[in-house]
Amino acid sequence: MNFLITGASRGIGYDTALALAADPTHQVLVLSRNEAQLQALTQAGQQQFGTNNIAYLAADLATFEPTRVYDWVASFGHLSGLVNNAGLLINKPFMELTTPDWEQTFSINLFGVVRLLQTLQPLFKQAHVINVGSMGGFQGSSKFPGLSAYSASKAALASLTECLAEEWKDEGIACNCLALGAVQTEMLTAAFPGFQAPVSSNQMGSMIAWFLQNGHTFFNGKVLPVSVSTP
Numbered sequence: 001m002n003f004l005i006t007g008a009s010r011g012i013g014y015d016t017a018l019a020l021a022a023d024p025t026h027q028v029l030v031l032s033r034n035e036a037q038l039q040a041l042t043q044a045g046q047q048q049f050g051t052n053n054i055a056y057l058a059a060d061l062a063t064f065e066p067t068r069v070y071d072w073v074a075s076f077g078h079l080s081g082l083v084n085n086a087g088l089l090i091n092k093p094f095m096e097l098t099t100p101d102w103e104q105t106f107s108i109n110l111f112g113v114v115r116l117l118q119t120l121q122p123l124f125k126q127a128h129v130i131n132v133g134s135m136g137g138f139q140g141s142s143k144f145p146g147l148s149a150y151s152a153s154k155a156a157l158a159s160l161t162e163c164l165a166e167e168w169k170d171e172g173i174a175c176n177c178l179a180l181g182a183v184q185t186e187m188l189t190a191a192f193p194g195f196q197a198p199v200s201s202n203q204m205g206s207m208i209a210w211f212l213q214n215g216h217t218f219f220n221g222k223v224l225p226v227s228v229s230t231p
């Protein structure tokens with residue numbers, strides 16, 4: 001089975017990709033900007049599992065050329081799963097957020113996902129799409145100062161998930177959003193300096209890899225909180 005993970009150069013995406021690569025029957029495709037870190041991920045897979053099943057494309061989700069991404073993914077065949085994991089968090093009080101801050105946040109957290117889904121939809125076969133959301137974008141959750149642009153973008157991503165599940169239900173494509181709580185990564189440190197998350201990136205990566213392969217048997221169009229603490 002072929003799976004694509006965005007934002008795999010570090011953090012949760014890196015660990016999700018590694019967890020999937022542990023199964024030698026999987027082809028794991030990874031995409032983010034930092035080529036050196038993606039190369040390190042492929043080497044980590046080789047060292048840990050003795051496999052050579054991670055392939056990477058260095059690309060920016062805000063500006064990627066659709067045919068370049070489509071042709072690269074298509075060269076491996078159909079996709080069984082996509083994790084839209086790449087994300088950007090700008091931590092600033094609402095009154096200091098500039099229009100470029102809002103545009104940058106939405107260009108990665110929402111429009112990058114939209115463009116990638118439109119690019120790759122013809123390659124999905126009985127596929128499970130996971131959009132990695134946040135408790136910040138989960139209706140009724142606790143909110144925190146400085147995270148308005150980020151949380152609004154994740155709320156939009158959650159809504160997009162519900163809409164796509166409906167539009168694609170007859171095409172064998174399931175779409176779910178995991179609204180993550182705190183996970184120990186660089187992004188968490190940017191949002192909550194000094195806070196120690198109860199969940200490691202490694203633990204969350206394993207959970208997402210499992211859910212990608214199994215969750216669509218039980219869920220479609222759902223926004224699921226995956227959180228054990230506040231924040």
Ligand SMILES: NC(=O)c1ccc[n+]([C@@H]2O[C@H](COP(=O)([O-])OP(=O)(O)OC[C@H]3O[C@@H](n4cnc5c(N)ncnc54)[C@H](OP(=O)(O)O)[C@@H]3O)[C@@H](O)[C@H]2O)c1
Binds near residue numbers: 062084087183
């Ligand atoms: N950590 C948490 O507590 C937490 C909580 C809730 C939700 N989340 C969500 O979980 C996801 C992963 O977060 P994380 O904590 O692992 O973050 P992270 O450590 O900051 O990693 C973010 C990843 O996104 C990629 N990325 C950022 N901008 C990109 C762009 N323009 N094009 C392509 N890739 C891009 C980065 O790669 P490059 O820099 O190489 O491009 C990196 O691999 C995000 O969607 C985040 O919102 C995290």
